[in-house]
Amino acid sequence: MNRVWVTGANGQLGRCLQALKKEDPSFCFTTREQLDLRDIAMVAQFVEQNRIQTVINCAAYTAVDAAEIYAEAAYELNRDVVANLGRICKRFSVRLIHLSTDYVFDGQAYRPYPTTAACGPINVYGRSKWEGEEALRALALPNSLILRTSWLYSVYGSNFVKTMLRLGQLQEEVQVVADQVGRPTCAEDLARFIVTQLLDFESSQTETYHYANAGLCSWYDLAVHIMQNSKSACRVAPIPASAYATPAARPYYSVLDTERTQKDFKVRLPYWNSSLTRCISQLQATG
Numbered sequence: 001m002n003r004v005w006v007t008g009a010n011g012q013l014g015r016c017l018q019a020l021k022k023e024d025p026s027f028c029f030t031t032r033e034q035l036d037l038r039d040i041a042m043v044a045q046f047v048e049q050n051r052i053q054t055v056i057n058c059a060a061y062t063a064v065d066a067a068e069i070y071a072e073a074a075y076e077l078n079r080d081v082v083a084n085l086g087r088i089c090k091r092f093s094v095r096l097i098h099l100s101t102d103y104v105f106d107g108q109a110y111r112p113y114p115t116t117a118a119c120g121p122i123n124v125y126g127r128s129k130w131e132g133e134e135a136l137r138a139l140a141l142p143n144s145l146i147l148r149t150s151w152l153y154s155v156y157g158s159n160f161v162k163t164m165l166r167l168g169q170l171q172e173e174v175q176v177v178a179d180q181v182g183r184p185t186c187a188e189d190l191a192r193f194i195v196t197q198l199l200d201f202e203s204s205q206t207e208t209y210h211y212a213n214a215g216l217c218s219w220y221d222l223a224v225h226i227m228q229n230s231k232s233a234c235r236v237a238p239i240p241a242s243a244y245a246t247p248a249a250r251p252y253y254s255v256l257d258t259e260r261t262q263k264d265f266k267v268r269l270p271y272w273n274s275s276l277t278r279c280i281s282q283l284q285a286t287g
């Protein structure tokens with residue numbers, strides 16, 4: 001039995017993985033309250049005592065704007081904790097599936113970023129995630145991978161889709177940035193990909209893959225789709241990022257090239273708009 005440990009179990013992806021695997025006795029899930037990953041001794045003990053063979057690290061500091069102010073906390077979780085987790089995985093010969101982000105890129109490209117493209121994060125969150133990636137690559141963990149994804153949403157937690165649904169009920173108009181483009185990704189699709197494709201992944205070192213839903217759009221396009229699908233009368237007005245001040249800069253173009261993933265795992269990636277329509281229906285059905 002492959003003993004799998006999912007960290008960040010209360011997060012969006014963690015909860016999607018729970019929805020798929022909670023009843024599977026080979027899986028265990030921990031929240032921050034149950035096991036704070038900053039406690040290295042506890043992490044090592046947990047891995048050893050539970051004879052963990054695979055870790056899916058969904059825990060992260062994901063508050064992009066807050067990271068600009070609380071940079072230390074972001075680096076602690078996204079870089080230092082990841083490096084420690086990697087060392088523990090190496091010591092106990094554990095496979096690590098680590099999640100990362102499109103925000104490791106600078107957004108100046110004009111075609112999708114392959115996994116081999118140079119990174120150049122433009123905010124603290126992106127830099128802290130990238131430094132976490134680099135720490136893992138330096139460890140060269142066998143059978144392990146860094147899985148970058150982008151613009152995650154789900155029925156759980158807070159995300160752009162749920163924010164727009166809420167604003168769509170409250171406001172007559174919402175202004176949304178139209179010059180930042182990416183690939184919205186349904187966390188449920190991602191969770192399914194992880195459990196069906198990655199648990200017996202083999203490699204001699206830590207590999208990098210991209211998983212995102214197919215197609216691409218701007219935040220504005222995404223908001224329009226959300227309002228239309230939820231039958232909201234709220235107007236969506238396109239604005240440039242320069243007109244929407246945020247503490248963190250966001251990349252203009254952070255489209256992940258998923259070709260390597262499609263080729264190596266022989267998978268087709270669902271289109272962002274069909275997965276999004278399904279998620280909106282789920283959210284509306286549950287009120």
Ligand SMILES: NC(=O)C1=CN([C@@H]2O[C@H](COP(=O)(O)OP(=O)(O)OC[C@H]3O[C@@H](n4cnc5c(N)ncnc54)[C@H](OP(=O)(O)O)[C@@H]3O)[C@@H](O)[C@H]2O)C=CC1
Binds near residue numbers: 031058
């Ligand atoms: N959200 C997105 O749009 C994207 C996310 N990603 C990456 O995907 C992964 C999953 O993201 P997502 O599910 O959205 O993230 P969430 O922010 O929803 O979940 C992260 C989880 O990490 C937990 N956590 C925070 N600090 C600690 C700690 N010290 N010890 C243990 N757990 C801790 C949080 O616990 P608590 O609930 O108690 O705060 C939270 O449940 C992350 O690596 C993220 O960087 C990549 C691209 C896009």
Ligand SMILES: Cc1cn([C@H]2C[C@H](O)[C@@H](COP(=O)(O)OP(=O)(O)O[C@H]3O[C@@H](C)C(=O)[C@@H](O)[C@H]3O)O2)c(=O)[nH]c1=O
Binds near residue numbers: 065102150174177
């Ligand atoms: C709420 C709102 C946001 N925006 C803009 C701000 C920003 O440019 C863009 C997205 O804003 P958010 O803060 O929701 O999304 P953000 O936190 O930037 O999302 C990112 O999260 C991290 C964790 C990732 O890894 C990324 O892949 C990405 O998903 O939309 C508007 O233009 N109008 C609005 O009313």
